Amino acid sequence: MERYARKILLLTLAFAFLFLAATLSLSFWVYWKGFSHVQWRDRIRSSGERITVLFSQGDIDALVHHGGDTTKLDVLEKLTVYECRRLGLSRQGISVVEKKRGGGYVRVYQAGMAPGAKGEFQPTSSKHLSFSFSGQGPYSLWIERGSPPSLYPALFNFFLLLTILLISLSLGLAFWINKGRYAPFTLWDRFFQEKDFSLMAPSSKDPPGFDVAKGVLRDYRQLLDVLCQNRLINGEERAGELMVPLQSSILKVKENQGKVKQGLEEIRFFSQKIASIEEETGKRLKEISYAEEKAKFASLREILEAPISRKAEWDGLLKKMRTTLEESMANLHLVEEVAEESHLLSINASIEAISEEGNKRFSVVASEIRRLAGEVKEAVQKNQGLLEELRHLFDNHGQLYNKLTLNLEDGRSQGVKLQEEMKKRNAFSDEVEANLQENILLSKKEEKSVCRLLELYDMEFAFLQDLEKKTDEVRLFFERLQPSLSAVQNILKQGGQSHEEK
Amino acid sequence: MLSQLEILSVRVGPYIVGMNLREVREVSRFTALHPLPKVPPFVLGMVNLRGEIWTLLDMKRILLKEPSSVRSGEDKLLVTRYPSKRVAFLVEEILDILELGAGELKPLRKEGPGREAFLGEIYYRNRILPVLNLGGLISQDMENLAKIPFQDFLE
Numbered sequence: 305m306e307r308y309a310r311k312i313l314l315l316t317l318a319f320a321f322l323f324l325a326a327t328l329s330l331s332f333w334v335y336w337k338g339f340s341h342v343q344w345r346d347r348i349r350s351s352g353e354r355i356t357v358l359f360s361q362g363d364i365d366a367l368v369h370h371g372g373d374t375t376k377l378d379v380l381e382k383l384t385v386y387e388c389r390r391l392g393l394s395r396q397g398i399s400v401v402e403k404k405r406g407g408g409y410v411r412v413y414q415a416g417m418a419p420g421a422k423g424e425f426q427p428t429s430s431k432h433l434s435f436s437f438s439g440q441g442p443y444s445l446w447i448e449r450g451s452p453p454s455l456y457p458a459l460f461n462f463f464l465l466l467t468i469l470l471i472s473l474s475l476g477l478a479f480w481i482n483k484g485r486y487a488p489f490t491l492w493d494r495f496f497q498e499k500d501f502s503l504m505a506p507s508s509k510d511p512p513g514f515d516v517a518k519g520v521l522r523d524y525r526q527l528l529d530v531l532c533q534n535r536l537i538n539g540e541e542r543a544g545e546l547m548v549p550l551q552s553s554i555l556k557v558k559e560n561q562g563k564v565k566q567g568l569e570e571i572r573f574f575s576q577k578i579a580s581i582e583e584e585t586g587k588r589l590k591e592i593s594y595a596e597e598k599a600k601f602a603s604l605r606e607i608l609e610a611p612i613s614r615k616a617e618w619d620g621l622l623k624k625m626r627t628t629l630e631e632s633m634a635n636l637h638l639v640e641e642v643a644e645e646s647h648l649l650s651i652n653a654s655i656e657a658i659s660e661e662g663n664k665r666f667s668v669v670a671s672e673i674r675r676l677a678g679e680v681k682e683a684v685q686k687n688q689g690l691l692e693e694l695r696h697l698f699d700n701h702g703q704l705y706n707k708l709t710l711n712l713e714d715g716r717s718q719g720v721k722l723q724e725e726m727k728k729r730n731a732f733s734d735e736v737e738a739n740l741q742e743n744i745l746l747s748k749k750e751e752k753s754v755c756r757l758l759e760l761y762d763m764e765f766a767f768l769q770d771l772e773k774k775t776d777e778v779r780l781f782f783e784r785l786q787p788s789l790s791a792v793q794n795i796l797k798q799g800g801q802s803h804e805e806k
Numbered sequence: 807m808l809s810q811l812e813i814l815s816v817r818v819g820p821y822i823v824g825m826n827l828r829e830v831r832e833v834s835r836f837t838a839l840h841p842l843p844k845v846p847p848f849v850l851g852m853v854n855l856r857g858e859i860w861t862l863l864d865m866k867r868i869l870l871k872e873p874s875s876v877r878s879g880e881d882k883l884l885v886t887r888y889p890s891k892r893v894a895f896l897v898e899e900i901l902d903i904l905e906l907g908a909g910e911l912k913p914l915r916k917e918g919p920g921r922e923a924f925l926g927e928i929y930y931r932n933r934i935l936p937v938l939n940l941g942g943l944i945s946q947d948m949e950n951l952a953k954i955p956f957q958d959f960l961e
Contacts, residue, residue: 655830
């Protein structure tokens with residue numbers, strides 16, 4: 305910033321110089337061209353009667369005959385062709401009188417004429433600045449007086465430019481004299497920030513007027529010192545009040561910091577322990593959930609599924625056996641029928657044999673047939689008994705097997721329920737394991753946070769130590785500053801007394 | 807040894823009774839029955855055996871005074887050898903023919919009305935078996951046949 309300061313200053317001065325030079329040139333050019341500004345303006349309203357405006361050359365007045373009244377107007381007249389064009393007016397009916405003394409003008413022009421109205425300015429006298437206006441219908445005339453072009457703005461601009469030039473030259477000269485010694489902002493800093501009063505001491509090398517400027521700066525600096533002194537005195541008292549509790553607070557914080565650090569160390573130790581326990585629990589839970597129970601369930605499932613899968617085969621076999629049994633029973637029944645018929649036949653044969661016309665020897669055959677039929681019947685009855693018993697056994701077996709299959713179905717449904725329960729349990733185990741993993745991560749994060757907190761506490765401890773040192777330094781500084789402030793107060797008191805004496 | 811008497815044993819309800827085989831013409835299965843109106847309860851109806859019409863009496867109702875459940879195909883017909891009567895009996899089962907020697911038929915030990923309907927009694931398979939006199943039985947008056955307590959002689 306310092307290296308550009310001189311350039312910025314020089315550019316600012318150059319711009320100001322050029323701006324003032326342009327303003328000065330413009331003001332001279334305006335004066336030369338005769339531009340002026342409006343000093344006075346009035347409006348006359350008429351309903352159509354003739355108005356005569358008389359301009360007296362001597363006292364530069366204007367008399368306006370309006371109806372029966374005469375109005376006196378102060379006029380400095382000059383109405384140039386240029387202004388007529390600028391206002392969009394025709395010169396017709398506007399009297400222009402050259403005034404040798406220059407400056408000022410009188411302008412009369414019509415405005416607000418009603419539609420159809422006509423008006424015309426006519427000069428009434430060549431000696432007097434007078435002309436008349438006649439129109440039809442309502443109209444209004446503007447009578448305007450302008451000031452003559454003035455030379456004062458140009459002179460003001462000229463002197464302002466000259467002042468700026470002088471200041472610029474003085475500053476440039478000062479910088480040129482101090483070239484290589486102080487940069488402008490270094491000078492400012494040394495004076496206002498570093499309180500280097502030697503710069504403001506009168507010097508033989510100073511250009512004219514610098515002693516005055518230095519005196520002003522010295523007074524300003526003294527005023528600042530007074531203000532700063534009041535602030536410092538009040539601040540020192542307040543700081544003294546605050547220093548004691550601040551130091552005691554720092555000591556308390558340092559005492560508590562040791563306890564907190566010990567507690568944090570314990571928390572970190574317990575976090576590590578919890579993480580290790582949770583990790584081990586998760587592993588064991590996973591082993592229990594997946595390995596043992598899945599194996600048990602697989603064996604149970606095989607036991608349950610095997611008989612159920614062979615039930616159809618077993619049912620078919622039972623059905624076949626039952627069919628065979630029924631066929632055997634039917635055959636036995638047929639044999640029984642035959643035996644019964646044989647029995648009856650043998651009875652009848654015996655009856656025939658003992659009849660008077662019968663053959664006695666036939667009775668032997670009949671008795672043999674009867675005996676055989678009886679034996680067949682007994683055998684059939686025995687077989688029937690056996691078959692009945694067998695059928696009864698089949699029935700009992702079928703019922704038992706049905707009960708068994710029902711029990712197995714029940715067991716399988718129980719197994720399905722058990723499987724669902726196991727799935728739920730496994731899902732629960734997974735969830736517990738996930739929670740454990742999350743807890744482990746949290747414990748590790750907590751451990752990291754505790755470590756970070758411990759680091760921060762160490763940093764805070766160092767900061768407190770530093771703060772304690774700084775507090776001691778501030779206190780010592782205020783103790784050393786106190787005599788200087790007392791001296792300044794005395795100087796101010798003396799200065800006040802001398803001012804009162806003056 | 808030639809037997810003196812052949813006894814046909816039949817089962818009537820829980821009892822087994824015998825009858826002289828010579829009084830029996832034939833035995834056969836019971837097939838179809840033709841009921842008769844206005845007859846005593848022990849007259850079941852008429853049966854047709856090879857073109858001959860026989861009156862069928864209920865042996866169980868006559869002896870035990872109990873109605874029998876007629877089972878077609880299982881119950882047996884016992885046709886008597888008395889052409890003038892043409893009577894057949896319905897029995898539940900035809901059991902066997904017993905050949906008796908002389909003196910094996912004993913007179914009934916019990917006395918009472920209806921005694922004439924029995925030939926006597928025999929000892930058969932550890933039990934006393936009464937032997938019916940079919941001729942005496944069917945010669946009874948129909949009204950008496952329904953009233954005589956034959957069951958007193960059964961064991």
